[in-house]
Amino acid sequence: MSATSWAIDIDRDDITQVNLVEEATTPLAPGQIRVHLDSYAMTANNITYAVFGKPAGLFGNDQGYWDFFTERAAPGRLPVWGFATVTESAADGISVGDRFYGYYPMAENAVLNVGKAGPGGFTDVTPRRTTLPPIYNAYQRIEALPDYRAADHDYWPVFRPLFLTGWLIADQFEDESDYGAGQILIASASSKTAIGLGFSIKQRPEPRPETVGLTSAANVDALADQGIYDRVISYDQIMTLNAATPAALVDMAGNGAVTRVVHSHFGNNLKASIIVGKSHWDAQADGAGLPGPERQGFFAPGRSQKRIADWGGAAFGQKIAESWLAFMDVAPRLTSVDKRSGGDAALAAYREMLSGQADPKKGIVVVP
Numbered sequence: 001m002s003a004t005s006w007a008i009d010i011d012r013d014d015i016t017q018v019n020l021v022e023e024a025t026t027p028l029a030p031g032q033i034r035v036h037l038d039s040y041a042m043t044a045n046n047i048t049y050a051v052f053g054k055p056a057g058l059f060g061n062d063q064g065y066w067d068f069f070t071e072r073a074a075p076g077r078l079p080v081w082g083f084a085t086v087t088e089s090a091a092d093g094i095s096v097g098d099r100f101y102g103y104y105p106m107a108e109n110a111v112l113n114v115g116k117a118g119p120g121g122f123t124d125v126t127p128r129r130t131t132l133p134p135i136y137n138a139y140q141r142i143e144a145l146p147d148y149r150a151a152d153h154d155y156w157p158v159f160r161p162l163f164l165t166g167w168l169i170a171d172q173f174e175d176e177s178d179y180g181a182g183q184i185l186i187a188s189a190s191s192k193t194a195i196g197l198g199f200s201i202k203q204r205p206e207p208r209p210e211t212v213g214l215t216s217a218a219n220v221d222a223l224a225d226q227g228i229y230d231r232v233i234s235y236d237q238i239m240t241l242n243a244a245t246p247a248a249l250v251d252m253a254g255n256g257a258v259t260r261v262v263h264s265h266f267g268n269n270l271k272a273s274i275i276v277g278k279s280h281w282d283a284q285a286d287g288a289g290l291p292g293p294e295r296q297g298f299f300a301p302g303r304s305q306k307r308i309a310d311w312g313g314a315a316f317g318q319k320i321a322e323s324w325l326a327f328m329d330v331a332p333r334l335t336s337v338d339k340r341s342g343g344d345a346a347l348a349a350y351r352e353m354l355s356g357q358a359d360p361k362k363g364i365v366v367v368p
Helices: 044-051 155-175 192-202 217-226 235-240 256-269 300-311 313-328 343-355
Strands: 004-010 018-024 032-042 079-089 099-105 109-118 121-124 138-141 183-187 210-215 231-234 247-251 270-275 336-341 362-367
Touching: 004 343, 018 343, 032 099, 032 155, 032 343, 044 079, 044 155, 044 192, 044 343, 079 155, 099 121, 099 155, 155 192, 155 300, 155 313, 155 362, 183 192, 183 256, 192 210, 192 313, 210 217, 210 235, 217 231, 231 235, 235 256, 247 256, 256 270, 300 313, 336 343, 343 362
Parallel strands: 183 210, 183 247, 210 231, 247 270, 336 362
Antiparallel strands: 004 018, 032 079, 032 109, 032 362, 079 099, 099 138, 109 121, 121 138
């Protein structure tokens, strides 16, 4: 094993300040494992993690996404979703060579603290992580994933967490009788979370609300051809929508200008306004004095916990698996995988996503 490995540090106060660093390999404590990241995805979701790296009230306490992998005095380490292989183990129930899907730092290697190890995987029990949402602390053995297919491997880190978020939003709409809306407007419709939402709503039997994907003019035709949404329009066509038809807005990017246009056009006929992420991290929030409903945040871990309590973990997993496998049958025609290798490529991928220059038709997979 190399005496050092690369990692990427991000300034907690300025997420544009980022450095590729070398880390020394230190001995494991009892209960710890060292893993080598095999692959992880870089998506707009990761930029949302960076934006909310510092405490922002998301978790109901004074913690943020930086707290998963670094202590407060250290630079931020961005969480990513991916696969890793155990290279060293001082934990019962975990062997060298075991492979897990889960939440890792943007780095070549990671040290995790193992708890509740079993046939399905384990939970990380690092003290600062135990007060963070449990969905982020679960590591699943690849062999135990009921809906894993080898052919879908590269799409798991690219789509799985984002599809799950979209599926959970769709579930909330159905649970809330669609808030009385006859049309659901989905901003940043080319994003992977939006695609997951559009796909999940379209799986519902009629009658259901019409889904309207909102995107830039350059993306309209290609996005419409995918058949994910009932209709796709550009942002400058929002005012052509029928304001007499009750609507709901799902904003994937936190772009205040788009939100203001929708609220102003529909007024009190906008029945819900849900903000999911903040990938447009530098866009003006512009939320003051909006007509229509108060904007509400959507937090996927909270919704997951509710549904697990409602249905039980097995039933929740089965519902996700059925929808995921149906989505995996169409995912390759929606997005191609763009693999990047090594630390320099990982740094460049982060900067590319942060700048908003990443191609939405490609899923970036980093191979450390």
